[in-house]
Amino acid sequence: MSGQGSGGNVLAAICSFFIPGLGQLVQGRILPAILFFVAWAISGGLTLLLIGWVMLPIVYIWCIIDAAKFKGSD
Numbered sequence: 001m002s003g004q005g006s007g008g009n010v011l012a013a014i015c016s017f018f019i020p021g022l023g024q025l026v027q028g029r030i031l032p033a034i035l036f037f038v039a040w041a042i043s044g045g046l047t048l049l050l051i052g053w054v055m056l057p058i059v060y061i062w063c064i065i066d067a068a069k070f071k072g073s074d
Helices: 009-020 022-026 029-048 052-069
Strands: none
Touching: 009 022, 009 052, 022 029, 022 052, 029 052
8 A cells, every 4th residue: 555655655755856757757657757847847947037936946846745645546
């Protein structure tokens, strides 16, 4: 049983801390991994237009929380 707070989710959250989307990839969720990484990359690129300074931390923290709270199918 791997629910919220399980060792797998902690590992996934740590992975997402270093590279957004990596935690979702570790959990086997390919599409969310790609979407989080792309959103993070776009937000990083938008820092040049100043809007990224707001979006980047939101996407980054959302990615970590998503990995930590994921509940797989039983």
